Amino acid sequence: MQKKKLGIFSFTCCEGCTVVFIELLNNHFFDYKNRFDFVSFRQLKSNNKTGKMDFAIIEGAISTASEKKKLLEIRKKAKKIIAIGSCACTGAPSNQRNNFRPEIKKEIEKQVKALRQLKTIEPLKKYVKVDILLNGCPVNITQLEKAMEGL
Numbered sequence: 001m002q003k004k005k006l007g008i009f010s011f012t013c014c015e016g017c018t019v020v021f022i023e024l025l026n027n028h029f030f031d032y033k034n035r036f037d038f039v040s041f042r043q044l045k046s047n048n049k050t051g052k053m054d055f056a057i058i059e060g061a062i063s064t065a066s067e068k069k070k071l072l073e074i075r076k077k078a079k080k081i082i083a084i085g086s087c088a089c090t091g092a093p094s095n096q097r098n099n100f101r102p103e104i105k106k107e108i109e110k111q112v113k114a115l116r117q118l119k120t121i122e123p124l125k126k127y128v129k130v131d132i133l134l135n136g137c138p139v140n141i142t143q144l145e146k147a148m149e150g151l
């Protein structure tokens, strides 16, 4: 059986949802290793690619133009995108500054520009079609496990 190509990607977040995925490997390492070719997984390997893939699992919200560009690139190359965690699904809690009071927004304006941040921090679905949404902070491990069974 040919392995499915799977990429794991992180945008703006605490990376806690990827930690949940890594916890899944305690019980599923050999199963996943046999079923998937991990084309990208920055937390576990250094030779990462964004070539054609069957599935892209993405955590984190989009806060910079370069993240937006990379997300659009992933969308072009992945047959299915699975958003994991509330940062990827709704933007929160990584998007807290969207709701700061105007005077606080003014105060941090310089830093936001210096860090090349976009005006607002947005969930993946603001920019691309997302096929599966697994909400939660962090993502629920049982739901993630079920989703992996379905891929």
Ligand code: SF4
Residues within 6 Å of the ligand: 013, 014, 015, 016, 017, 018, 059, 060, 084, 085, 086, 087, 088, 092, 093, 094, 136, 137, 138, 139
């Ligand atoms: S959803 Fe929560 S646990 Fe997951 S990356 Fe965002 S802040 Fe971290």
